[in-house]
Amino acid sequence: MKKTIHIIGSGFSSLAASCYLAKAGYKVTIFEKNQTIGGRARQLKKSGFTFDIGPTWYWMPDVFERFFGDFDKHPSEYYNLDKLNPAYSVYFGKNDAITIENSLEKICQTFEKEEPGSSKQLMEFIGGAKSNYDIAIKDLVYNPGVSPLELVTPKTVMKVNQFLSTIKRDVRKKFKNNRLAQILEFPVLFLGAKPSDTPSFYNFMNYADFGLGTYHPKKGMYQVILAMETLAKELGVSIKSDANVESILVENGTANGLIVNGKKEKCDLVLSGADYHHTETLLDKKHRQYSERYWDKKIFAPSSLLFYVGFDKKLQNVDHHTLFFDVDFDVHAEAIYDHPAWPEKPLFYASFPSITDDSCAPKGKEAGIFLIPLAPGLEDTQELRETYFEKIINRFEDLTQQEVKKNIIFKESFCVNDFIKDYNSYKGNAYGMANTLLQTAFLRPKLKSKKVKNLYFTGQLTVPGPGVPPSLISGKLTAELIQKVL
Ligand SMILES: Cc1cc2nc3c(=O)[nH]c(=O)nc-3n(C[C@H](O)[C@H](O)[C@H](O)COP(=O)(O)OP(=O)(O)OC[C@H]3O[C@@H](n4cnc5c(N)ncnc54)[C@H](O)[C@@H]3O)c2cc1C
Numbered sequence: 001m002k003k004t005i006h007i008i009g010s011g012f013s014s015l016a017a018s019c020y021l022a023k024a025g026y027k028v029t030i031f032e033k034n035q036t037i038g039g040r041a042r043q044l045k046k047s048g049f050t051f052d053i054g055p056t057w058y059w060m061p062d063v064f065e066r067f068f069g070d071f072d073k074h075p076s077e078y079y080n081l082d083k084l085n086p087a088y089s090v091y092f093g094k095n096d097a098i099t100i101e102n103s104l105e106k107i108c109q110t111f112e113k114e115e116p117g118s119s120k121q122l123m124e125f126i127g128g129a130k131s132n133y134d135i136a137i138k139d140l141v142y143n144p145g146v147s148p149l150e151l152v153t154p155k156t157v158m159k160v161n162q163f164l165s166t167i168k169r170d171v172r173k174k175f176k177n178n179r180l181a182q183i184l185e186f187p188v189l190f191l192g193a194k195p196s197d198t199p200s201f202y203n204f205m206n207y208a209d210f211g212l213g214t215y216h217p218k219k220g221m222y223q224v225i226l227a228m229e230t231l232a233k234e235l236g237v238s239i240k241s242d243a244n245v246e247s248i249l250v251e252n253g254t255a256n257g258l259i260v261n262g263k264k265e266k267c268d269l270v271l272s273g274a275d276y277h278h279t280e281t282l283l284d285k286k287h288r289q290y291s292e293r294y295w296d297k298k299i300f301a302p303s304s305l306l307f308y309v310g311f312d313k314k315l316q317n318v319d320h321h322t323l324f325f326d327v328d329f330d331v332h333a334e335a336i337y338d339h340p341a342w343p344e345k346p347l348f349y350a351s352f353p354s355i356t357d358d359s360c361a362p363k364g365k366e367a368g369i370f371l372i373p374l375a376p377g378l379e380d381t382q383e384l385r386e387t388y389f390e391k392i393i394n395r396f397e398d399l400t401q402q403e404v405k406k407n408i409i410f411k412e413s414f415c416v417n418d419f420i421k422d423y424n425s426y427k428g429n430a431y432g433m434a435n436t437l438l439q440t441a442f443l444r445p446k447l448k449s450k451k452v453k454n455l456y457f458t459g460q461l462t463v464p465g466p467g468v469p470p471s472l473i474s475g476k477l478t479a480e481l482i483q484k485v486l
Contacts, residue, residue: 002027003486006258006267008245008282011039012468013459014273015228016067016475021271022235023071024483029267030232031243031260033424037229039273040423040430041468043222044308046410048362049354051308051369052222053414054430055468056351057190057321058215059208060137063469064224067476071231078227080218084356087214088321090186091399092179099319100183100210107210115177122210125174125184129207132159136204141470144477145441145463162201163437170200182325189373192301192434192466194333199437216320219359224468245274248282248455255455269454269486271478275432276445276461278424287452290445299439301431301466302336302373303416305380305388309368310361310409317400320356324348324392326399332373340375342384348372348392365409370396376427380416389413431467432460440465447478456482 003026007014010032022028036042040054058064064075075081085102092098098114100107104126108119135155143150162170167188175181185195187205217223229239240260248270249257257266272279277295280288327345335343351369354361361367370392393405416428433439445462449455458478460466 003269004029004267005269005271005482005486006031006265007271007273008258008279009033009039009273009459010037010239010241011273011459012041012225012228012471013475013478014039014271015225015232016472017271017273017458017479018232018237018475019071019228019235020476020479021482022232022237024479026486028232028236029238029240029265031245031258031265032239032241033244034422035242037239037241038222038225041221041225043220043225044412046308046412047310049308049310049365049367050220050222050360051367052220052353053306053308055221056353056369058217058221058224058468059190060212060469061215062212063137063472067472068227068231070476071235073231075224075227078230079223081215082218082356084214084216084320086319087209088323089319090179090183090323090325093326094399095317095401097317097322098179098183102213104210111180114180115175118175118177118180121174125171125203126207126210129203129205130211132162132201133204133207133211135159136201137208137469140441141464141473142477143441143463144447144481145444146446148442151441159201162203163199165200166196167198167200167203168195170203171195179325182329185329186323186325190431190467192431193299193436194337197299197337197434197436199440202435214321216353216356218357220353220357221468245282248272248279248452250283250287250452250455253451254453255449269456269482271456271458271482273457273459273475275423275425275429276457276459277426279457283452287449289450295426299337299434299436300376300427300429301434301460303376303378303419303425303428304414304430305372305374305385305416306414307368307370307389307411308414309370309411311366311368311404311407312364312409313366313407314364315352315355315366315368315400315404316402318350318352318355320352322350322352324350324395324399326395336373336375340378342374342378342388343372346372346388346392350396373430374416376416376429378416378428380428385413385415426461432465435465447474447481454486
């Protein structure tokens with residue numbers, strides 16, 4: 001008889017784990033509380049517009065290829081990828097933006113125009129970042145975070161100083177131009193912490209950005225979820241939506257089932273891809289590994305205020321991905337990490353997928369996604385959301401020199417309360433737990449429960465960390481651990 005595994009949640013990490021486990025011969029069932037699968041990467045469709053609710057940046061294509069390759073497949077069998085050109089642009093003031101194109105050579109020319117001599121520095125910097133990428137993404141992140149020794153290799157020993165310095169310090173040493181420095185500090189924001197708190201070894205994100213480039217799956221990131229769903233079903237995984245897990249059953253110290261919508265579902269092993277903190281609340285207190293104090297002391301990645309907006313015209317002077325860094329980054333970062341509060345002058349990010357992908361909006365119209373990073377746990381009211389929409393849309397009009405407010409057909413918002421309600425997210429975090437030096441690898445919450453046998457975890461709060469590629473890797477890591485015991 002096949003051993004049965006029940007998986008909580010249907011985000012990237014759960015779907016990835018389900019594929020590996022089904023391939024290994026287990027009977028796998030996914031239970032997802034929401035009506036649609038995909039977790040934070042769900043999709044919103046409205047009036048002919050299509051929006052990715054969560055992730056919009058497809059970085060590190062090699063990780064996706066490695067995932068599908070493990071099943072003798074290739075992403076192109078499921079979705080079409082476009083390498084975006086430009087990759088993105090960054091506004092620093094009115095009519096004043098730097099555009100990042102799709103090759104290192106062109107990016108060097110842009111740097112040179114901004115600060116003569118800086119392209120040589122950039123090539124050197126990206127060379128180091130590539131070497132770190134090769135060590136980190138091809139090797140280190142595929143470790144399960146069980147032992148500190150996983151981080152000690154002949155190659156990392158040579159780079160130990162890069163774990164002691166920070167991205168900010170390294171970038172600022174090499175680049176005196178504030179705008180270029182800000183662009184180089186941007187990629188590590190995906191890891192959830194301030195550049196001044198992120199070890200400089202993580203500059204491999206700069207190689208992901210400038211070296212590998214920014215991609216867009218035609219019809220949006222949700223195509224990747226659909227691809228994984230198809231693969232999982234091909235492998236025999238059963239996926240149940242509208243299936244809220246109310247508790248994890250433990251008998252004699254071993255997990256052996258779930259209560260789903262009031263009904264007992266017995267199994268041999270439980271794997272949770274739901275937020276780690278929430279998963280532990282599904283257990284009796286004595287079976288939880290981490291206290292409320294533990295979670296409270298951790299540095300969480302930001303939450304976000306998001307708007308999904310349908311415009312009745314095409315917009316000007318923006319790219320598929322556009323960042324608005326026209327205000328002080330450090331002041332906004334303080335409001336996220338040091339003194340949690342709504343930022344007075346927020347930085348924001350906007351995405352207009354319909355600029356490069358006709359399927360995202362009706363002809364002649366534009367789909368816009370606006371995102372303001374926020375501290376998790378902030379008060380979230382309709383009034384605050386409206387106030388902040390006004391703030392950024394007025395600035396948007398001014399910076400990009402066009403009127404857009406009167407062209408809004410509809411707008412939907414998503415913020416702290418929705419992250420909690422829809423995903424059981426701890427304090428409404430959007431991107432899980434930050435990757436700082438003290439929250440890396442074996443220092444993160446564990447894939448395997450220390451207290452309950454046959455209970456495992458995956459996802460952005462455990463190893464390797466936040467983001468879609470790490471979530472795919474997390475699913476693989478936990479599946480490998482499970483195969484060792486079941
Ligand atoms: C706004 C936003 C923008 C982002 N942008 C990017 C980006 O551009 N690029 C990138 O790489 N990453 C990005 N990320 C991060 C990325 O989306 C996440 O790291 C990744 O999707 C997390 O996947 P996961 O499997 O860990 O968890 P989740 O996607 O959160 O999945 C967990 C699932 O568990 C379900 N669940 C919870 N509790 C229960 C329960 N009791 N019973 C049943 N089911 C339950 C939830 O509904 C959810 O479906 C972004 C995230 C957000 C929110």
